Amino acid sequence: MTIVLHGFWRSLATFRVRxxxxxxxxxxxxxxxxxxxxxxxxxxxxxxxxxxxxPVLEHAGLxxxxxxxxxxxxxETWPQISLLPADAEGRAxxxxxxxxxxADAHPLVVxxxxxxxxSAFGVDEEGKxxxxxxxxxxxxxxxxxxxxxxxxxxxxxxxxxxTLADLALVSHVVGARLFQANLAQAPKxxxxxxxxxxLEAFAKAHPLVQVGAPAA
Amino acid sequence: MTIVLHGFWRSLATFRVRxxxxxxxxxxxxxxxxxxxxxxxxxxxxxxxxxxxxPVLEHAGLxxxxxxxxxxxxxETWPQISLLPADAEGRAxxxxxxxxxxADAHPLVVxxxxxxxxSAFGVDEEGKxxxxxxxxxxxxxxxxxxxxxxxxxxxxxxxxxxTLADLALVSHVVGARLFQANLAQAPKxxxxxxxxxxLEAFAKAHPLVQVGAPAA
Numbered sequence: 001m002t003i004v005l006h007g008f009w010r011s012l013a014t015f016r017v018r019x020x021x022x023x024x025x026x027x028x029x030x031x032x033x034x035x036x037x038x039x040x041x042x043x044x045x046x047x048x049x050x051x052x053x054x055p056v057l058e059h060a061g062l063x064x065x066x067x068x069x070x071x072x073x074x075x076e077t078w079p080q081i082s083l084l085p086a087d088a089e090g091r092a093x094x095x096x097x098x099x100x101x102x103a104d105a106h107p108l109v110v111x112x113x114x115x116x117x118x119s120a121f122g123v124d125e126e127g128k129x130x131x132x133x134x135x136x137x138x139x140x141x142x143x144x145x146x147x148x149x150x151x152x153x154x155x156x157x158x159x160x161x162x163t164l165a166d167l168a169l170v171s172h173v174v175g176a177r178l179f180q181a182n183l184a185q186a187p188k189x190x191x192x193x194x195x196x197x198x199l200e201a202f203a204k205a206h207p208l209v210q211v212g213a214p215a216a
Numbered sequence: 217m218t219i220v221l222h223g224f225w226r227s228l229a230t231f232r233v234r235x236x237x238x239x240x241x242x243x244x245x246x247x248x249x250x251x252x253x254x255x256x257x258x259x260x261x262x263x264x265x266x267x268x269x270x271p272v273l274e275h276a277g278l279x280x281x282x283x284x285x286x287x288x289x290x291x292e293t294w295p296q297i298s299l300l301p302a303d304a305e306g307r308a309x310x311x312x313x314x315x316x317x318x319a320d321a322h323p324l325v326v327x328x329x330x331x332x333x334x335s336a337f338g339v340d341e342e343g344k345x346x347x348x349x350x351x352x353x354x355x356x357x358x359x360x361x362x363x364x365x366x367x368x369x370x371x372x373x374x375x376x377x378x379t380l381a382d383l384a385l386v387s388h389v390v391g392a393r394l395f396q397a398n399l400a401q402a403p404k405x406x407x408x409x410x411x412x413x414x415l416e417a418f419a420k421a422h423p424l425v426q427v428g429a430p431a432a
Contacts, residue, residue, distance in 0.1 A: 050357075050358065050361040050362070050365070051316070051320070051358045051361075053320075062305055062308070063366075064308050064309075064312065065312045066311065066312040066315040066316075066319065068311070068315065068319075069307075069308045069311035069312040069315060070308065070312075072307065072308065072311060073304055073305075073307070073308040076304040076307070077304050088289055088292040088293055089278055089289075091285075091288065091289070091292070092278070092280050092285045092286065092288065092289040093280075095282065095284070095285035095288060096280065096281045096282040096285040096286075099282040099284065099285060099318075099319075100267070100282075102315075102319050103282065103284075103315075103318050103319045103322075103323055104267070104269075104323060106319075107319055107320060107323040107324060108323060108324065108329065113324065116350065117337075120343075120346070120347065120350070121333075121337050121339055121343070123337055127336075127337070130336070131336065134332065134336070141266075142266065142267045145266040145267075146266070149266070150279075
């Protein structure tokens with residue numbers, strides 16, 4: 001049963017799902033939806049997701065959207081290498097860490113929001129970048145505080161198991177770097193990011209090594 | 217083991233958790249954190265959540281944040297009246313519907329974002345309201361499309377079982393009404409909202425009947 005991931009190199013949400021597929025050793029085919037050409041608004045993609053957002057994952061006749069629900073689906077369907085802790089407390093902590101990225105910081109920096117700042121309020125490119133950095137820096141501070149004060153010691157965000165939280169937090173750092181946000185005050189976040197990116201599953205999923213990404 | 221919910225009347229994320237607690241018949245005490253007085257920035261609350269965001273739920277020595285992870289924790293800890301479908305496909309659909317609210321629309325209309333539009337770009341109150349309505353309307357359209365075209369027929373968002381999706385979608389409608397956004401094109405969303413709000417668990421959780429809410 002083929003898995004098809006509709007994604008694009010610069011989509012941080014696609015990056016999370018791509019890394020999850022790699023961590024689980026699942027074969028998939030990626031279909032590129034070129035956001036820079038507006039392909040997400042074309043009729044073919046509209047049929048897949050009327051929100052015009054990436055990623056979309058197709059499997060066994062299902063069409064799934066939203067990165068965290070997709071990752072939870074993968075985890076439930078292929079539980080061998082689990083991306084969630086075994087205990088309810090741990091799952092709550094991991095999911096909350098992930099949401100600092102996916103529900104607090106990332107929604108504010110996506111292209112549709114930056115574009116609307118321009119069209120509604122005349123914000124220029126420099127202003128849009130400053131806006132993005134503001135929210136990414138707040139997210140970075142919140143994540144680092146959580147890792148430092150509420151942490152379960154280990155190599156990754158929650159002990160020595162790679163979880164949903166690492167997928168989200170690494171995507172946060174990759175995004176922060178794209179926007180040249182400030183990561184200097186986040187040593188714990190940076191350390192777990194480097195550990196993850198040293199793994200092939202994350203390295204092969206990185207936005208900057210995908211088809212269509214700009215040369216270094 | 218007492219459950220303490222730190223919340224505030226106008227917090228839509230607190231509303232979701234309050235309704236979940238009611239649906240499960242769990243007793244809890246609500247501690248009011250008055251966002252209008254900036255109590256979320258005071259030292260006592262900072263100790264609970266350095267993100268200065270609501271809700272926070274305390275239970276059995278745990279301190280949990282982020283509405284959806286809290287609701288999943290409640291569901292796992294008290295599974296009697298489940299708020300998630302029994303199948304992985306259903307759970308993925310329900311979680312994705314919820315995220316249209318919690319990861320796409322709601323993050324753009326919270327006070328910190330509206331305040332920052334004012335301080336960074338000089339956006340006035342009317343501009344902030346128009347901004348909020350823009351993102352809420354996009355969310356409404358996305359939700360209605362999903363309910364109409366991808367639906368599992370029934371009384372609620374996913375068949376006849378009240379789920380996490382209903383908690384999120386009703387909070388979306390309540391928020392859209394607070395901002396006088398456009399709900400006229402969303403008959404399916406409105407119908408499930410009315411069904412939910414006719415239940416005591418939702419009605420008692422509604423922002424406008426909490427301590428501190430403005431008189432009608």
